Amino acid sequence: MFSSEPVLILNHADIYQGTKLILGDVSFQINKGDFAYLIGRTGSGKTSLLKTLYADLWLQNGQGQVAGYPLQTLKPRDIPQLRRKIGIVFQDFQLFFDRSVEDNLKFVLKATGWKKQDMNNRIADVLMQVGLGTAQKKMPHQLSGGEQQRVVVARAMLNEPQILIADEPTGNLDPVVSDQIMQVFQAINNAGTAVLMATHNYDLLNKYPARVLRCQEGQVIELKG
Numbered sequence: 001m002f003s004s005e006p007v008l009i010l011n012h013a014d015i016y017q018g019t020k021l022i023l024g025d026v027s028f029q030i031n032k033g034d035f036a037y038l039i040g041r042t043g044s045g046k047t048s049l050l051k052t053l054y055a056d057l058w059l060q061n062g063q064g065q066v067a068g069y070p071l072q073t074l075k076p077r078d079i080p081q082l083r084r085k086i087g088i089v090f091q092d093f094q095l096f097f098d099r100s101v102e103d104n105l106k107f108v109l110k111a112t113g114w115k116k117q118d119m120n121n122r123i124a125d126v127l128m129q130v131g132l133g134t135a136q137k138k139m140p141h142q143l144s145g146g147e148q149q150r151v152v153v154a155r156a157m158l159n160e161p162q163i164l165i166a167d168e169p170t171g172n173l174d175p176v177v178s179d180q181i182m183q184v185f186q187a188i189n190n191a192g193t194a195v196l197m198a199t200h201n202y203d204l205l206n207k208y209p210a211r212v213l214r215c216q217e218g219q220v221i222e223l224k225g
């Protein structure tokens, strides 16, 4: 029902690291409600592609649009707004270990201009969404690796992103815990947020089938299901 609205468009995009072309002539689209995996060997360019989408790498050739922001003409001052419309999750949890779960989430809400009276409700909502409704006051070290990663996902959802971009989100987690993270992603996706997830974990692809984009020999190709 959401499938007609594009949240990500790449059109003949070239992905560079410095002067080195990593992926050439990349064209694909992700619509609201889509779930897509990004696969490919180590060094094939998955991370470089994702970094281009959240403007950590500049798009030098071709066109790109993410959450309505054109990447090829993006100004540095637009980057924070773009990143508010994208949820970003990496393999290594980057929580502040010297503050509670709640304070980790508040840090983002403060930085993105939320009113104080709205913060507690939003924090409760996102923690509920990732199945950690009672973790508010806990310190990160009191949580397991999988729970910490779920806090990271909750943090990425705070500003109701149009798309969640995840780079190896289950990379350090065992199969059972990876599965839990995946179920959280599925629930987020079912609620209408698009998901683009780079992974080496082919078990997940079999268990949770979705679109598959593969980085291979300097190109991105979509595998036909």
Ligand SMILES: Nc1ncnc2c1ncn2[C@@H]1O[C@H](COP(=O)(O)OP(=O)(O)OP(=O)(O)O)[C@@H](O)[C@H]1O
Binding pocket: 017, 018, 020, 022, 040, 041, 042, 043, 044, 045, 046, 047, 048, 049, 215
């Ligand atoms: N900061 C950088 N400067 C120059 N080249 C880089 C940089 N980061 C990555 N590269 C190169 O870009 C290519 C693609 O790397 P990238 O990290 O995007 O691949 P990947 O598919 O994400 O790999 P992995 O599965 O190991 O995460 C590699 O050849 C890598 O050596």
